[in-house]
Amino acid sequence: MKNLLSMEHLTNEEINHILDRAQAFENGEASSLSRTYNVANLFFEPSTRTKTSFEMAERKVGCTVIPFDAGFSSMTKGETMYDTVKTLEMIGMDAVVIRAKEDEFYNELLEGINVAIINAGDGAGQHPSQSLLDLYTIKKEFGSFEGLNVTIAGDVSHSRVAKSNATALQRLGANVRFLCPEDWAGEFEAHHSWDGLIDTSDVIMLLRVQHERHKVNKSFSKESYHEEFGLTIEREKQMKETAIIMHPAPVNRDVEIASELVECERSRIFDQVRNGVFARMAIVETILK
Ligand code: NCD
Structure with a gap:
């Protein structure tokens, strides 16, 4: 798995792998990532759970989380999503987690971008x-x-x-x-x-x-x-x-x-929030591995 964009792209086998890894993390197993990866979270829509949960999960699997403040990013000056993500790639990001208002925002990132893309919610599309x-x-x-x-x-x-x-x-x-x-x-x-x-x-x-x-x-x-x-x-x-x-x-x-x-x-409802950290640890590990 290179990216996580839509549940429609996942096979049952891939889903089950992530669920098994989430359970392993909940049981206390350590991350199998072999080095420290750099990740940024780009949230262009409000978020409490998803953003914090991804940050927690990324740290728990050993990533370095590079701060990114969408409201003060150069996209407010008219920069495109593609140029923003390409910039983060050049700075050294291995993966970006993105939430955006536009359905399928990720389509413009599928060619020419060499960082992993994790969809944290695209408009009324997928989550x-x-x-x-x-x-x-x-x-x-x-x-x-x-x-x-x-x-x-x-x-x-x-x-x-x-x-x-x-x-x-x-x-x-x-x-x-x-x-x-x-x-x-x-x-x-x-x-x-x-x-x-x-x-x-x-x-x-x-x-x-x-x-x-x-x-x-x-x-x-x-x-x-x-x-x-x-x-x-x-x-x-x-x-x-x-x-x-x-x-x-x-x-x-x-x-x-x-x-x-x-x-x-x-x-x-609150168990879901707790489970979210384990599920996202599994997602980040699977994508970066
Ligand atoms: C949902 C979302 O953003 O789509 N929230 C979440 O990520 N847990 C649901 C919602 O906003 O109603």
Whole structure:
């Protein structure tokens, strides 16, 4: 694996390798990288978890993390993404982790660039590192993906997390269902109510409403969205005993999920954050090796 751009490019074997390495790291195994690599994290969209988690993971596998402040970079002066990454290559970077507003920003980097590119989220496109940490979380819980009912609920068409997970989970044998308001299904066939989903799901994966990607504002109040599409306290009571709640975060409390449920027993929301460091250690090691 030279780059990590989209879950669509990964074979099941590559996915399983990363999940196994994440488990090994969680068990305390050391990185197998043979030298110190230089990595920079270029985040052109807001991030708390993904950026910090990549930095932590890079340090833990023995990389040197070179600071890069996207808001003060020369891209604010009109420099292209290609020229920016080429510049970092010449300075000595081995890999760059990039989050950008544009779908498939990486296309302009595929020729002429000789550093590894890790996609940390491209617009409404893909979010492969989130998907891999979500898969790791599900695997730790259920052992495998075969036959699991996974419901992805929320702003499906604008969510890169939904797309990456749909691709991967279906390929690994899970039965993925989508729940969203009518205009937000995009390429997916979706349910528009919780009927038949709430008590049959093994995993309920909630998504934030992606206001920053909407061209026209939907006329939902927080309350009406929560009532119709959110995981309310009443709905949680109907979930299977063994079912878990996931969310890539940031959470908008009392919109897609009742605030009281964020840290309830079946919630894995903060476990996902912890698992993310191991998954990203596995990603960085696999790419740089
Ligand atoms: C997600 C993202 O940026 O796509 N966050 C994350 O990386 N954990 C989800 C979101 O912003 O809603």
